[in-house]
Structures are given as structure tokens and as C-alpha cells.
Amino acid sequence: MTFAAKLKGPGWYRALLSVPLSLAFSTALVVGVRALYGWDPLFDGEAITTVALIAMPLAFLVGIGCFDYWFYWAAGKPTRDEDHSGHGAKTWKDYFRVNTDHKVIGIQYIVTTFVFFTIGGLLAMLIRAELAAPGTQFVDPNTYNGLFSVHASLMIFLFIIPVFAGIANYVIPLMIGAPDMAFPRLNALSYWMLPMAGIMMVASFFAPGGAFATGWTAYAPLSTEVPLGQQFFTIGVQFAGASSIATALNFLVTIITMRAPGMTFFRMPLLVWANFTTSLLVVIATPFIAGSQFFVLFDRALGMNFFNSANGGDVIMYQHIFWFYSHPAVYIMMLPGFGIISEVISANARKPVFGYRMMAFSLCAIVVLGFTVWAHHMFVSGMSAWLRVPMMITTMLIAIPTGIKIFSWLATLWRGVIHLTTPMLFALGFITMFTLGGISGVMLAVIPVDIHVSDTYFIVAHIHYVLFGGSVFTIFAGLYFWFPKMTGRMYDERLGRMHFWLSFVFFNLTFGPMHLVGVDGMPRRVADYAAEFATWNAVISVSAFIFGMSYLLFLYNMITSWRNGPKAAANPWRAHTLEWQVSSPPPLFNFDEIPTIVGGPYEYGVPGAVHGVFKKPEPVAAASGGKE
Amino acid sequence: MRTKHPIIQMLLIGVVASVAGVALALAIDWFPIAASTAAAPIDELYDVLLIVSVPVFVLVMTVALYSVWRFRAKPGDQSDGAPIHGNTLLEVVWVTIPTIMVSALAVYGAIVLEEIERPAANAMEVEVTGQQFAWSFEYPDTPGGEPVQSNELVLPLGQQVHFQIKALDVLHSFWVPAFRLKSDAVPGITTEYRVTPTKEGRFDVVCAELCGLGHTTMRQVATVLPPAEFEGWLAEQAKQSEPAADDTMPASATDEEEAQ
Incomplete structure (x- = not known):
């Protein structure tokens, strides 16, 4: 392939060319508009950066090839036949290009989000x-x-929310007996928007x-x-949010339309239910944070007055819109x-x-109730006082x-x-x-307790118990559980247990005492504090460092096991759900034969019970509901 | 008998652990010094929440640990557990009991809220203004009739104070941990709360809402004086108020410029 052809075709060369071009375009646009209006100075750094922050990621997405198929189609040019060359990963390089295979995208998501988890963790250490x-x-x-702001933003928008999307991306089509997601190209675009958001947030330090x-x-x-x-x-946040909404739509359509024959809603594994309800939350709630951040952007960049009290x-209002998303977001981070x-x-x-x-x-109840509680974040905000008791x-x-x-x-x-x-x-640690x-949430x-x-730091303790002891423990559980399916290899059980016990103990020593210093009067988001809190903070910091190092065990285990771990069996857990009935890792299109679902997903202990069968069942056997 | 026995065992362990847990939770010295009439009901409410919460946590821990200990697989055991799919009675119980518990706590919380916000007839007005990165205070009712400006918060013992809170630039939150009460200071609107100091002394005033670079250092002191001494202080301030009032405005404007 000639260099010119490389620059023309989708991939990193074209991406690395289009990014500086988009920067030049942004600069020209701003300078041109300012010249037309006769504004001084012509070079406004903030305006150029704002336009470039929107243009550069879009240019990268175009360059890497997220839009090629749609552009060909829209231009009336022949689209390349869907030969599924975009499926599967033969070498590590295939993970660095636009790939439409849900299993590749799942791993892209998981690895990318763990990169940002690691960065966010380092910020926490600082x-x-x-x-x-x-x-x-x-x-x-x-x-x-800046440290705590970027830490929280990475953990929420670049780790917990998308890593669940990554796990679900890998597992959901397998669990429902589908060959892929409903919209594979949209799936790839959703993934590639994510690193844009993450790089932007980390780059803000510069x-x-x-x-x-x-x-x-x-x-x-x-x-x-x-x-x-x-x-x-x-x-x-707009890129992370768009990624999240597109993926949620994809999950909804996939789960509604692509379930294997016989898989009724009440034969779906609960992980599928969880992602179905989560996706409903994302589709309804995430546009609200997009709105809140657009209002901030308009106030900053276009001189509007959404939040400028001097001009009406x-x-x-910012907090109401923000929390109307961000409380449901807590469940977006928990239901999966x-x-x-x-x-x-x-x-x-x-x-x-x-x-x-x-x-x-109960998942459905949480979806509905989740939209009725947002103002409990605002009991001391000065909002309408009567709203407090209903909330x-x-x-x-x-x-x-x-x-x-x-x-x-x-x-x-x-x-x-x-x-x-x-x-x-x-x-068990999660439970x-x-x-x-x-419990601290109910408190x-x-x-009156909340007012104090x-x-x-009581809030800091609470959210880390919910999001680390809660969400992140489930993420670790899920990754160890599906690691053999995803990689075809087994992780080191001994290292895994060490990772658990160190995390569990030092998690509690880190975040437990924060309840106490919080009630005792230490505000959050402060770089310095009263001397009376010195002892507990020293304990918390030392625990946090050991807690942080325990994560290295996990990283070491995952990396070495992925490279050299013993080959994993198709079904090391003897589980009944469909993903365990195919090889580890699964075939290119998941199922060589379309499975038929004949019973519930968890019929352990019921003699002869199966969830799905791969041979076309006799009509009589199918009618009998799985009692073979 | 066989199925009842482990449940009795667990009940015993649970009761003992709950009593020990409640004793431990109440033995911890949670609160800062209490210096307002709101402190006692809020601290009491917090203690009640602890007393209710500990048995819930103990219940979860006991069932989890007991199950792991009692039902753990022997090495090489490939069998399955009992195919129990549910139990409607049990599910009704664990919906009903928590509903009653949280409803009772909500009613209790609402009662305490009403109590700590009840206005007194003779409340003294104090206007609180937050700006990056300091609080200032105004006493509109003075013997001389002229409002008094002050950069320190001084309050009379035993007299209800009605704070009217404003912000000049961004959000702040006016919090005195010893009083247990806080409210955001919001640009464009006036927020409020009421405090009746019950202890003489000096207490921290803390900004609890992130307000920018100097948020960490936005701390002042509230001084609670006996009523007579407070009257003296107010009269003293009223005497100095005219030149002081002229000084504060330009001074605060420069602060703001520096902050930006």
C-alpha cells in the first residue's frame, strides 16, 4: 500500500492527518469570524480551543474510519460488501482499529476504561x-x-459507566443467543467517542x-x-454522554429484537434485565446532563445567561437539571x-x-423511583423548602x-x-x-442529618461505599468471572484472592473513618484541614496507599494470565447461561447453531434442567418447557 | 428441627452482634461540640439511625458469613444446592418490615426538621454575605437604628437568630458545625435558617460549598456572648460603623479582582 493510499483509507494515518487539519480549520474559523465582526484580538485562545475541542475529536473519528460506510452510502457510492472483515481480532493491532465485532469492542471498552481507572487512581493517590x-x-x-475534579470525572464517566457497557457489550449478545449487537457500526462509533472524552479530561491539566x-x-x-x-x-462530557446514549439504544434494540427463539423476557438472565433497565435510565436521563453542560458552554462561550443571576x-436551575440526570446516574452505575x-x-x-x-x-421499580429522588442532593441548596420532605x-x-x-x-x-x-x-464483599x-444513604x-x-467527608465515605464497595467490587467480580470466556485463559486464583482480601480490608480502613471525620465537621473538597482531623487523615492516607497497591496485583494477574495463563475450559463455572455453552473465547459469530431456549437461566439443582439447546428440538419437547 | 436449628443459632449470633455493634456505634464520639438548640435533636436522631442500622447490617453479615461457613462446598463437590425458587411469604415480609422502618424514620425526620426550623417571635435578624473568600455580616436591628456591618460573627446566647444568606459571586455554604446547620449562599436569591446558640465560646464558621481557589481557607469564627456583652459589642460596632462601612466596599471589590 502506498503512503498516499494509507492516508486516504481509514486508520491512524488518516486520523493523525485530519486532527491537525481540524485544528487549522478551527483557528481559521475563529479568526475569520472575528475579522468579519471586527473584534479584537483576532486570536482568541479560549474561542479557538472551544471550537477545536469539538472539531478535533470529530476529525479523529472521521479519520479513523467510524463514518466511512455511512459516507459512502450517503454519497451514493458503492458501499463495500459486508464481508465481516471488521469482525474478530487476529492480532493485537486489530484492537486499535474500527472494529464492528461486539467481542472486540467489549475488550476495547474494558481495556480503555481500565487505563482511565488507573489514571484516576493515581490522582486519588496524589x-x-x-x-x-x-x-x-x-x-x-x-x-x-483539579485533582479531585478530574479523579471523580474519570471514575464516573470514563470508568464505571463505560466499563459496564464494555462487559455488557461482550456478554449480552452471547447471553441472549445473538450473533452480534443490533447496530455494529454504531457500536464501534460509541466506543471510539469514549477515549476522546477521556483524553480531553486528562489533557485539561495542560x-x-x-x-x-x-x-x-x-x-x-x-x-x-x-x-x-x-x-x-x-x-x-458531551462525547462520553453521546457514547453512552448510543450504546444504550443499541442494547435496547438488541435485547428487544435479537433474543434467541424461546427466550421470553422472563427467561432472560438477570444481567440482561439489568442492562435493559440501565439502558432505559441512560436514554431518559443522560440528555439532561448533556443539556446542563451545553448551558454552561453557552454561558461561557456565547455569553448567554442561563446561570447569571445578574441578568435573570x-x-x-443548574442543580435541578444536573441531579435529574446524576441521581439516576447512580443507578446507571449500580444496576449492571x-x-x-x-x-x-x-x-x-x-x-x-x-x-x-x-x-x-425491583430493577424496574428502581428505574421509576430513581427519577423521583434527585433533590435529596439539594436539601441545603436553597431550593423550595417544601420539596424536601417528599424527596x-x-x-x-x-x-x-x-x-x-x-x-x-x-x-x-x-x-x-x-x-x-x-x-x-x-x-460477597459487594453485598x-x-x-x-x-444504610448511610438512608441516614x-x-x-436534619443531611443538613449537618x-x-x-460523610458524603465522600458514602459515595465510595456505594461506588467502590458497590460498583467497582461488582466490576472486579464480573471481570474475574468472564475472564476465561473473554481471553480463553484462566486467571491466577491465588492472586485473585489476595487482591480481594487486601482490597476489602484497606477499602474499609480508607473509607470507614471518613464517616467519622465527616460527622465531626471536616468539609469535603478542601486541600487543608483543622489539626484535630490529622490523625484520622494520616490513617486514611496510609490505608489508601496500600489499597492502591493492591490494585497492582489485579493488573499483574490480568496481564500475565491473558498472555500465559492456562487454557480455560468452555464452562469453568458449570453455569447454565448461553455464553458458557460455547467455546472460550467464542466463535466469530458466537453460535454455530442458533440456540433454542427451553427454560430459565438458573435451574441449578433441578434434575435434567437446561437453559438452551443447540439442536433443533422436537416440537413436543419444546412445548413441554424443558422437562426432558 | 433440622431447618430450624441453624436459624436459632443465627438469631443468637445476630442478637449478640447487634448489641455489641450498637454499643460500639454509640461509644464512638461522633459529633463536634454542640452549641445550638438544633444540636441535641439532630445528634439524637443520628444515634437512633445508628441503633436501627446496626441490626440491619448485622443481619446481612450474619446470614452471609453463616451461609459461607455452613454451606461451603467440600473440595471436589460437584453437586448443586436445593432448587428453591422463592418464597412468597418471606418476600412479603422483607418488603413490609423495611417499609414500616423507613416510614417511621421519615416521620421522625420530618418532626425533627419542624422542631429545628420553628421560628421564635423575638428572633434577631442577621444578614450573611458570602463572597470569594470571606463571610461578612450585617445586623439590621440596632439600638441606634443604623445597620451594623461586621467581618466577624457575634451572637447572643439563648436568643434565636434568623440568618438571611446571600452570595455576591458564586455558591458558598454557610456552616457552623457546632450549630449542626448549614445553607448554601446562592447568587440572586436569599436563603435562610434559624439558630439559637446554647453555649458561650468561639466556633468555626466553615464554607462547605466549593467556591474556587480559596475555598479551603474560607473559614471564620462565630463568637457567642452573654446577651449583655453582645449588646455592648453591638453598640461599640454601631459607633465605628460609619467609617467602617465606607472601607468595606472598596476593600471587598479589590479582593474580588484579585481572585479573578
Whole structure:
């Protein structure tokens, strides 16, 4: 292939050419418009950066080839035949190009999100280094505000939300007996938007004035006034959000239309239910954060006054729109984990999930109730006072469907045959830690307590119990569980258990004491604190460092096992769901024969029960509902 | 008998662990110093929440650990567990009991909220203004009739104070941990809360809402004085108020410029 042909075809050469071209275009556009209006100076760095932050990622996506097929089609040119050359990965290089295979995209998602998890974790280590002792040691207050803002944004928008999308991308089509997702090209585009958002957020550290420093909440009017770094968040979130919405639509269509024959909704594994309900949340809620950040962008870049009270803007409106997304987002970050835990616990306790239908209904209840609780983040915000008590009541009611899930998992353990594998340990760790996070959540719902502890370390403790002890533990459980399926190799069980115990102990030593210092009066988002909190903060920092190092065990285990681990069996967990009935890793199009579903997904202990069969069943056997 | 026995065992373990857990949770010294009438009901509410929460957590832990201990697979055991798909009665129970618990807590929370926000007839007005990165205070009702401006917060013991809170630039949050109360200061609107100090002394005033570069250092002191001493302080301030009022405006404007 000639160099010119390389530049013309989709791929990195064209991408690396189109990015600087788009920068030049952005500069020319801004300078041209400013010249036409006669504005001075012609070179406005902030305006050029804003346009470039939108243009450069789009140019990269065009260059790498996300839009080629659609462009050919729209231009009336012959589209290349779908020869499925975009499927599968033969070498590592195939993971670095636009690939339409849901299994490749799943791994692209997972690896990318773990890169950002690692960066976010390093930022957390810097935060704890600064907070190890009172006073200012390593970073100035502006950098400190940037550290916790970028840390939270990466963890939420570039790790927890998309890593669940990655796991689901890999597992869902396999679980429902489909050859791929409904829209493979949209799936690839969704993935490639993600690194754009992440690189933008990390790059904000190099912006003049430092990284965005208004927290992941980016409350106006601070966010409309701080330096340029904020723009990297405001626009980055749009790419992460668009990626998330497109993937959710893809999951919804895939789950509704591509289930194998015989797979009714109430024969779907609970992970499929979990991602179905999560996708509903994403499609309904995520446009609200996109809106809130567009308003900030318009205030900053176009001089509008959404949040400028001097010109009739309404500051509290930002928080209502933001939390109308960001509370449901808590469930976007939790429901897929609930699904993972149901799979892991039933397979490792060798029992059907207790109360399967209630498990599915409680997910639906959380979706509905999740939209009625947002203002509990705003009890001290100065919003309408009457709104507080109704929001307290709905917030406490949402503990009930969540409680149903916890109790049902416990009942699933009861009289099981429990195998304490690494995924099972993380699942059990999740149940106990998430219970603590749920309890502190109920405490926070009680308005008088919240008035005292909101914006303190009690909140920091609560969200880390929910998002680390909750979500991240389920992510670890899921990755260890499906690692043999994804890579065809087995991870090191001994290292996995060490990883669990170190994480579990030092997670608690890190975030447990934060409840105490919070109630005692230490505000969050501060680079320095009163001397009375020094001892606990030293304990927290030391624990956090060990906690951070325990993650290295996980990384080492994953990398070495992926390269050299023993070959994995097709079904090492003896699970019933479809993904375990094919080879590890699965064939290119998942199933050589289309499976037929004849029973529930978790019929452990029922003699002769199967979930799916691959031979065309006799008409009589299919009618009998799986009792063979 | 066989199925009842483990449940009795677990109940015993659960009761003992709950009692120990509640004792431990209540033994911890959670709160900062209490200096307002709101502190006692809020601390009490927090303690009640702990007492209710510990048994819930113990229940989850006990069932999880007991199951792992009792039903753990022997090496090489390839069998399946009992094919139990559900139990309607049990599911009704674990929907009903938590519903009753959270409803009761919500009612209790609403009662405490009403109590800590109840206005008193003789409340003294204090206007609080947040700006990057300091609080300033205004006392509109003075013996001389002229409002008094102050950069320090001084309050009379035992007298309800009605704070009216404003912000000049971005969001701030006016919090005195010893009083247990806070409210955001919001540009464009006035927020409020009421405090009745119950202890003389000096207490931290903390900005609890991220407000930019100097957020960490936006800390001042609230001084609670006996009513007579407070009147003296207010009269003293009223005497100095005219030149002081002229000084504060340009001074605060320069602060703001520096911050930007």
C-alpha cells in the first residue's frame, strides 16, 4: 500500500492527518469570524480551543474510519460488501482499529476504561498524599481542586459507566443467543467517542489556568467563571454522554429484537434485565446532563445567561437539571453490577436466584423511583423548602427494592453449595459493603442529618461505599468471572484472592473513618484541614496507599494470565447461561447453531434442567418447557 | 428441627452482634461540640439511625458469613444446592418490615426538621454575605437604628437568630458545625435558617460549598456572648460603623479582582 493510499483509507494515518487539519480549520474559523465582526484580538485562545475541542475529536473519528460506510452510502457510492472483515481480532493491532465485532469492542471498552481507572487512581493517590498531613505539602489549592475534579470525572464517566457497557457489550449478545449487537457500526462509533472524552479530561491539566477545578458536579456559576480547563470537562462530557446514549439504544434494540427463539423476557438472565433497565435510565436521563453542560458552554462561550443571576439567570436551575440526570446516574452505575452479582452468586452457590421475578421487578421499580429522588442532593441548596420532605420519603422508599435484592441474594446463598472463588468473594464483599453504603444513604435521606453532614467527608465515605464497595467490587467480580470466556485463559486464583482480601480490608480502613471525620465537621473538597482531623487523615492516607497497591496485583494477574495463563475450559463455572455453552473465547459469530431456549437461566439443582439447546428440538419437547 | 436449628443459632449470633455493634456505634464520639438548640435533636436522631442500622447490617453479615461457613462446598463437590425458587411469604415480609422502618424514620425526620426550623417571635435578624473568600455580616436591628456591618460573627446566647444568606459571586455554604446547620449562599436569591446558640465560646464558621481557589481557607469564627456583652459589642460596632462601612466596599471589590 502506498503512503498516499494509507492516508486516504481509514486508520491512524488518516486520523493523525485530519486532527491537525481540524485544528487549522478551527483557528481559521475563529479568526475569520472575528475579522468579519471586527473584534479584537483576532486570536482568541479560549474561542479557538472551544471550537477545536469539538472539531478535533470529530476529525479523529472521521479519520479513523467510524463514518466511512455511512459516507459512502450517503454519497451514493458503492458501499463495500459486508464481508465481516471488521469482525474478530487476529492480532493485537486489530484492537486499535474500527472494529464492528461486539467481542472486540467489549475488550476495547474494558481495556480503555481500565487505563482511565488507573489514571484516576493515581490522582486519588496524589489527593491522599496531599491530605496525609494538615497544611500544604505537594500541590497548590488550584491543582488540588483539579485533582479531585478530574479523579471523580474519570471514575464516573470514563470508568464505571463505560466499563459496564464494555462487559455488557461482550456478554449480552452471547447471553441472549445473538450473533452480534443490533447496530455494529454504531457500536464501534460509541466506543471510539469514549477515549476522546477521556483524553480531553486528562489533557485539561495542560490548559492555561490548570485542569477543571469545580468538582465533577461543575456547579454554576463557578463553572461559568473559572479558567479554560472547565471547557475540557464541559465538552468531554458531551462525547462520553453521546457514547453512552448510543450504546444504550443499541442494547435496547438488541435485547428487544435479537433474543434467541424461546427466550421470553422472563427467561432472560438477570444481567440482561439489568442492562435493559440501565439502558432505559441512560436514554431518559443522560440528555439532561448533556443539556446542563451545553448551558454552561453557552454561558461561557456565547455569553448567554442561563446561570447569571445578574441578568435573570437561575443558579439553582443548574442543580435541578444536573441531579435529574446524576441521581439516576447512580443507578446507571449500580444496576449492571446487580446483574453481575446475580450471575456470579447463582453459579457459585449452585442455586437458582431466589425470587427471580421480584429481582426483575425491583430493577424496574428502581428505574421509576430513581427519577423521583434527585433533590435529596439539594436539601441545603436553597431550593423550595417544601420539596424536601417528599424527596426524603421517595429516597427512603427506594431502599425497599434495593433491600429486596440484598435479601434475595442472601436467600440464594442459603442451602447452596458455595464455592469461594475470586468472583464469589468480590460478590460477597459487594453485598456487605453495599449494605453499608445503603444504610448511610438512608441516614443521608433524613433531612436534619443531611443538613449537618452534606458537603462533608460523610458524603465522600458514602459515595465510595456505594461506588467502590458497590460498583467497582461488582466490576472486579464480573471481570474475574468472564475472564476465561473473554481471553480463553484462566486467571491466577491465588492472586485473585489476595487482591480481594487486601482490597476489602484497606477499602474499609480508607473509607470507614471518613464517616467519622465527616460527622465531626471536616468539609469535603478542601486541600487543608483543622489539626484535630490529622490523625484520622494520616490513617486514611496510609490505608489508601496500600489499597492502591493492591490494585497492582489485579493488573499483574490480568496481564500475565491473558498472555500465559492456562487454557480455560468452555464452562469453568458449570453455569447454565448461553455464553458458557460455547467455546472460550467464542466463535466469530458466537453460535454455530442458533440456540433454542427451553427454560430459565438458573435451574441449578433441578434434575435434567437446561437453559438452551443447540439442536433443533422436537416440537413436543419444546412445548413441554424443558422437562426432558 | 433440622431447618430450624441453624436459624436459632443465627438469631443468637445476630442478637449478640447487634448489641455489641450498637454499643460500639454509640461509644464512638461522633459529633463536634454542640452549641445550638438544633444540636441535641439532630445528634439524637443520628444515634437512633445508628441503633436501627446496626441490626440491619448485622443481619446481612450474619446470614452471609453463616451461609459461607455452613454451606461451603467440600473440595471436589460437584453437586448443586436445593432448587428453591422463592418464597412468597418471606418476600412479603422483607418488603413490609423495611417499609414500616423507613416510614417511621421519615416521620421522625420530618418532626425533627419542624422542631429545628420553628421560628421564635423575638428572633434577631442577621444578614450573611458570602463572597470569594470571606463571610461578612450585617445586623439590621440596632439600638441606634443604623445597620451594623461586621467581618466577624457575634451572637447572643439563648436568643434565636434568623440568618438571611446571600452570595455576591458564586455558591458558598454557610456552616457552623457546632450549630449542626448549614445553607448554601446562592447568587440572586436569599436563603435562610434559624439558630439559637446554647453555649458561650468561639466556633468555626466553615464554607462547605466549593467556591474556587480559596475555598479551603474560607473559614471564620462565630463568637457567642452573654446577651449583655453582645449588646455592648453591638453598640461599640454601631459607633465605628460609619467609617467602617465606607472601607468595606472598596476593600471587598479589590479582593474580588484579585481572585479573578
